[in-house]
Amino acid sequence: MEKVNEILNSFIQQSKTDNLKWSAYPKEYLDLNMKVSFGQGVPARVSWISFLQKRK
Secondary structure (H helix, E strand, O other): OOOHHHHHHHHHHHHOOOOOOOOOOOOEEOOEEEEEEOOOOOOOOOOEEEEEEOOO
């Protein structure tokens, strides 16, 4: 499993490009759902990454 600092560094570096692909990012980190977005069709003004608690 990647360390969170590696994931965040990769996210920050990709945010500086026009690459919209997110499939290389894990869907889960520890016990959290992880979601990433760089935009749909065109790069987003603000890319985002979230770590969300799983629903019970």
